[in-house]
Amino acid sequence: MALGFGSLEIARSGLYTNERGLFVTGHNISNVNTLGYVRQQAMITTANYYNTMKYQLGLGADIAGIRQIRHQFLDNMYRSEAKTLGYWEARQKTFTDVQAILGEPMADGLQDSMNMFWDAWQELSKDPGSLTTRAMVRQRANTLIQYINHMGSQLDRLQEDLNSEIIVRIDEINDLTASIAKLNVEIAKAEAMGDAANDLRDQRNLNIDKLSKLIGCEVSEGKDGQVSITVGGYFIVNKDRFEPIKAVPNKPGSLFVAPAIGEENTILQINSGTLKGLLESRGEVKYTKGSTENGSPYDKLNLVFAFNLNDSVDARDELLVRIDSIVKTYTEKGIQVKLGFVTFDENGVRNSTTFANDVEDFKTQVGSLVFDGGVADAGDVSAALKDALDKTNQEDEDSGWTNAAKQFILFSESTVDVSDAANVDALIKQAKLMQKENAHTLIFSGDGNKDVLGAVSEISGDRFIISGLSTPDTSDDVAIDETILESMRNSIFGDVESTGNIIPDIRKQLNLIVSALVREVNRLHRSGTTLEGNPGEDFFVAIDPSYPLQMGNIQINPIFSDAIGGLNNIVASLNNSTGDNTIALEIANLRSMDLVGNFGQVQNLDEFYQSIIMLVGNGGSEATSILKSQDTLVNSIDNQRQSIMGVSMDEEMTNMMKYQFAYGASGRVINILDEMYDTIINRMGA
Numbered sequence: 001m002a003l004g005f006g007s008l009e010i011a012r013s014g015l016y017t018n019e020r021g022l023f024v025t026g027h028n029i030s031n032v033n034t035l036g037y038v039r040q041q042a043m044i045t046t047a048n049y050y051n052t053m054k055y056q057l058g059l060g061a062d063i064a065g066i067r068q069i070r071h072q073f074l075d076n077m078y079r080s081e082a083k084t085l086g087y088w089e090a091r092q093k094t095f096t097d098v099q100a101i102l103g104e105p106m107a108d109g110l111q112d113s114m115n116m117f118w119d120a121w122q123e124l125s126k127d128p129g130s131l132t133t134r135a136m137v138r139q140r141a142n143t144l145i146q147y148i149n150h151m152g153s154q155l156d157r158l159q160e161d162l163n164s165e166i167i168v169r170i171d172e173i174n175d176l177t178a179s180i181a182k183l184n185v186e187i188a189k190a191e192a193m194g195d196a197a198n199d200l201r202d203q204r205n206l207n208i209d210k211l212s213k214l215i216g217c218e219v220s221e222g223k224d225g226q227v228s229i230t231v232g233g234y235f236i237v238n239k240d241r242f243e244p245i246k247a248v249p250n251k252p253g254s255l256f257v258a259p260a261i262g263e264e265n266t267i268l269q270i271n272s273g274t275l276k277g278l279l280e281s282r283g284e285v286k287y288t289k290g291s292t293e294n295g296s297p298y299d300k301l302n303l304v305f306a307f308n309l310n311d312s313v314d315a316r317d318e319l320l321v322r323i324d325s326i327v328k329t330y331t332e333k334g335i336q337v338k339l340g341f342v343t344f345d346e347n348g349v350r351n352s353t354t355f356a357n358d359v360e361d362f363k364t365q366v367g368s369l370v371f372d373g374g375v376a377d378a379g380d381v382s383a384a385l386k387d388a389l390d391k392t393n394q395e396d397e398d399s400g401w402t403n404a405a406k407q408f409i410l411f412s413e414s415t416v417d418v419s420d421a422a423n424v425d426a427l428i429k430q431a432k433l434m435q436k437e438n439a440h441t442l443i444f445s446g447d448g449n450k451d452v453l454g455a456v457s458e459i460s461g462d463r464f465i466i467s468g469l470s471t472p473d474t475s476d477d478v479a480i481d482e483t484i485l486e487s488m489r490n491s492i493f494g495d496v497e498s499t500g501n502i503i504p505d506i507r508k509q510l511n512l513i514v515s516a517l518v519r520e521v522n523r524l525h526r527s528g529t530t531l532e533g534n535p536g537e538d539f540f541v542a543i544d545p546s547y548p549l550q551m552g553n554i555q556i557n558p559i560f561s562d563a564i565g566g567l568n569n570i571v572a573s574l575n576n577s578t579g580d581n582t583i584a585l586e587i588a589n590l591r592s593m594d595l596v597g598n599f600g601q602v603q604n605l606d607e608f609y610q611s612i613i614m615l616v617g618n619g620g621s622e623a624t625s626i627l628k629s630q631d632t633l634v635n636s637i638d639n640q641r642q643s644i645m646g647v648s649m650d651e652e653m654t655n656m657m658k659y660q661f662a663y664g665a666s667g668r669v670i671n672i673l674d675e676m677y678d679t680i681i682n683r684m685g686a
Contacts, residue, residue, distance in 0.1 A: 006050060006059065007673055013060030014666030017044050020063050021659035028647045029656075036206030038068045038645040039652075040198055066196045070205075070645040078637045079209060083216035083272040085634050088627040090277025094162070094502050095620035101154045102616060110151065110510075111609055113144045114517075118591040125584035128572035129531070135567055138560055141539070145554050148514055152507075152551025159294075159503050162282035163256055167247045169214060169275050170259055173236075174244045176211045177229065180204055181242040184226040188240075191225050201225075216272030232269040234261050256287040283504035290547040292403050295507030297515035298492050299548040300404035301330060302392045304340040305366075306384045308412035309350055313371045319411075320363050322481060327359050329485055332526075333519040334538075334549070335492060338401065340392065341366055344384040353391035381416060381453065382427040385441065389434055403548050405491040406439035409484065410456075415448040424452055431459040438495055442487040461494070461598055462487055486599070494598040502619070509612050511550045513605050516595040518549050521587055528571035528583035536571035536583070 024042045031037040047062040103109040120140040124133045183204040190197035204227070208219055211229070218230045222239070229237040236243050248265045250258035259268045259275065270276045285293035292298060303326075307316065327337045339362040340355040351369075356362035388408050396404050434441060441460040443453050454464035465483055493516050498505050518540040525539040539560075543553050560566040573580030594602040603611065 006057065008670065010058070010060035011666050011669040011673060013047050013062060014669070015663060017042070017061040017063055018659045018663040018666060020066075022656065022663065024066055025652050025655045025659060029649065029652050032647040032649065034202075036202050036209070037647070038070045038198070038202050038205070039647045040066050041069055042066055066198060068198050068201065068645070071641060074637060074641045074644070075205070075209075078634065078641060079212035079219070081630065081634050081637060082209065082213040085627070085630045086213040086274035087216075087272050087277040088623055088630055090274050090281055091502065092620070092623035092627045094158075094277075094281035095616065095623050097158055098155075098502065098506060098616055099620055101151060101158065102613065110147060110513075111606065111613075113140075113147045114591070114605065114609070116140045117144045118588055121584050121588040124570075124572050125581040125588055128579065128581040128584055131567050134570045134572075137570055138556065138567065141556055145540070145556060148554060149552050151510070152553075155503055155507055156552065159256075159282050159287070162278055162503075163287075166257060166259075166275065166278050166282065169278065170245050170247045170257075173211065173214055173259075173275070174242075176207045176214070177237050177242040177244070180207050180211070180227065180229065180237050181240055183207070184237070185240045187225050197225070212273070214274050215270060216276065232271070234266070234268060236261070250284065251286040253288055254286040256282065256285070258284070280500055281502045283501035285501060285504050290403060290550075293504065295504045295511055296403060296550050297508075297511040297548050298403050298405040298495070299334065299515075300336045300338065300401060301488060301491060302338050302340065302396070302401075302404050302406045303327075303488065304342065304353060304388045304392060304406070304408050306381075306388055306408060306410040306412075307341060307343045307366075307369065307371075308381075308414055309343050309345040309369070309371050310414040311371055311411060312413070316366055316369060316371065320366060322484070323363065324359060325481070326484055326488070330488060330492075332523050334522060335519070338395075338404070340388070340395075342384050342388045342391075343369060344380045345372075346380060348380050349383050349387050353388050353395075355391075355395055381410070381412065382423065382430045385410070385427075385430050385434065385456075389430075389437065389439055392439075393437075405495075406434075406437065407488050407491040408434070408439060408441045409487070410441060410443045410445070410453070412443075412445045412449060412453065415446060416453060427452065428455060428459070431456040435459050435461070440487065440491045442484065461497075462490065463599060490598060493596045494602075496597060496601070498615075506612065506616065507551065509608075509615075512596050513609055513612075514551055514554065515549055517590070517605060518554060520590050520593075520595060524583055524586050524590075525571050528574050529576040530571055531568040531576070533576050534569075537569070539570075 021042045021044065024040050028039050043064040043066065044061055045064040047059045049056040050059055051057075117140045120133070120137040124130070124137055127133055183200055187197040187200045187204065190200065208227070208229070211217055212219075215231055217236070219227055220229075221227045224239075226239040227237065228235060228239060234243070235241075236245065243261055245259045245261055245268065246265060247257040248260040248267075250256050250267065258279070259270060260266055261268055270279060283294060285291065287294050290296045305319065323339070327339070330337050338355060339359065340353050341351075341362070342349060342353040343351040354365060356365055385408060389406070392406055395401070431441065439460065440462045441456050442462045443449075443457050443464045445453050445464065445466070447466050450464060450466065457464040463483060493512055496509060496512070522538040522540055525536045528536045530536060537559060538557055540549065540554055541557050542549050543555050547553050557569075559569045572584040574582040591606060592604050594604055596605065596608045597603045
């Protein structure tokens, strides 16, 4: 009899399991459009057997569990590629915005404004006494400056918008990590009770997908079902706890923020994701007004000489003869020069870096140096350059000397001892450190030092000159003078290396054009004479004199603003003689002069601006191309994921019919057993 009633258990289990199957199918169908939902499946298995003395009798079916149908490998691939997609989305959008600001090449842009400015001076050179042509020069100069300043303000606003978006994205990341930590707790509780927390896992996985695209993180799941997430080696989620990311100044005094973590506000090293793309687009730099990191031009120069005391005194004397003309060349362009020197010999640094207040003070201090001959050590050269760099940085910080380039000139006619490999390694390491700080090193030395000391110049982007300062050949003297001046020009107008920071790099290169243009025009304009016979003054001046001449901080000299009298102050002639057009012609010819760029890559302003437009265009094209490819890849992976974990209405309708018929069949079995029991119990006993 027990076995007979056991048949009811078999039928009942069929009703139960197929009812649960219908429930799961209905749940799948109702969530077909739910974002992040993963289809579920009832795992039907045989129920426990009933053991007799001789047999095992089956007791029907049971639900082993309700599982999610997802592919962990595809999940990992999706998250890995999504962070790259987010990175390029941010960069591509920034390039698009920058291209709109520059308005090149189809729209009117900076190139058109510069052309009209140069043409105006060309016209003035044809009739240097014409007030009408002078009015055109003033008007076109104003147009040029208005465009330059407007372009600078647009780049500023774009950076501020990106900075604000970074803050918003950090808040979004914190919302996601807080939600993931909360879901960790709920999932652990549910699964500890033996329930399947599939819907909670769907929500958590969706949040992890979003988080991966935003910041690029590492995810690991423990045996208890809780996940831990790290970024840059720091936990932002650790089971039930999450560490909020804070937006703090990325450097002391900066107006830009960076993601930080912990009580000490440790800056997180973000390597991918939307946040990394935004940081690079805005610039991972210190942002204050006039910051060279953010693209402001240099308007000061630290010129530090490193002397090998083993050399002859002639080198020092030749330097003293040249130093006046060297400094004058730069002060004429409005570049302030601070002079310093350090000395070394085979025993190390003999005189730590000392700075002079003016040229005469410098000449007096250098004139007191004693050169005694000998053989130097390569390590001493490294020590001298390190001392020069460290003391220059400290001097600038103590004196508040901002926007100052660094140019070191090393003299060592004596052969440097390079037998010690450790000393050579130290020298190369120091050269790379100086390169990182944009410190240039020009070296005058004998051919015997070319292999090692020449490498220092190559690393810093400067030259190695096989010559001492002392030479009887006048042509060599001229070449040396030009090399020194060219090297300093390289420090001021040659910083064209890309750092990967989109807006700071573009602003830096645009400011090189602006700075070279206004300084050269000012130099020539000051060298001439007005219509009234007075010495010329600066044509361009700073709106705020405490900051460099750059985009957003340039105006026409107010002395030109008067309707008539101001035009008389525009300089066209050298000495105010009738028909003299020297200055106007020289200014007009600036458009074809090579003024900007590194050694071997010096270009005129038009060519350099065209190279900027090309770089922006190529950068935008590259970002668009990579973004398109990456989007295709991510969509392909997601499509593969959805083909596995997505809800198929056809499949679910098939399952519904299957479970419905099985449920009905189980019900029929119960009806048959009911009739059978009724017959046996109520009729056979009569």
